[in-house]
Amino acid sequence: MWNAVDKTIGKVDPGWSAKSCASRGGWVGWGVGSLLGGAQWAAYPWTGPVGMAVTGPIAGLIGTASVSSYIDNCDHQKPHG
Numbered sequence: 001m002w003n004a005v006d007k008t009i010g011k012v013d014p015g016w017s018a019k020s021c022a023s024r025g026g027w028v029g030w031g032v033g034s035l036l037g038g039a040q041w042a043a044y045p046w047t048g049p050v051g052m053a054v055t056g057p058i059a060g061l062i063g064t065a066s067v068s069s070y071i072d073n074c075d076h077q078k079p080h081g
Contacts, residue, residue: 002073021074029067036062 005028010016016024036059040052047055 002070003077005070006074021071021078024074025067025071028070029063032066033059033063 006016006024009027040055040059043051043055
């Protein structure tokens with residue numbers, strides 16, 4: 001999945017693959033966080049403030065796990081030698 005993300009972003013930003021894994025992971029985190037935040041606000045009419053209080057920490061865990069997974073995959077793709 002992350003390789004497809006890199007390929008897609010690389011079409012828009014040709015210098016994407018030259019960035020460090022940590023830098024790219026930060027941008028991936030921003031994207032995941034933005035999507036999750038939008039989903040939380042879209043669900044607000046049904047869940048209210050209690051739903052936001054519950055989903056906020058869950059979204060944080062999902063975002064952190066996503067960035068960690070992305071960076072691990074990015075590091076794994078680098079040539080080792």
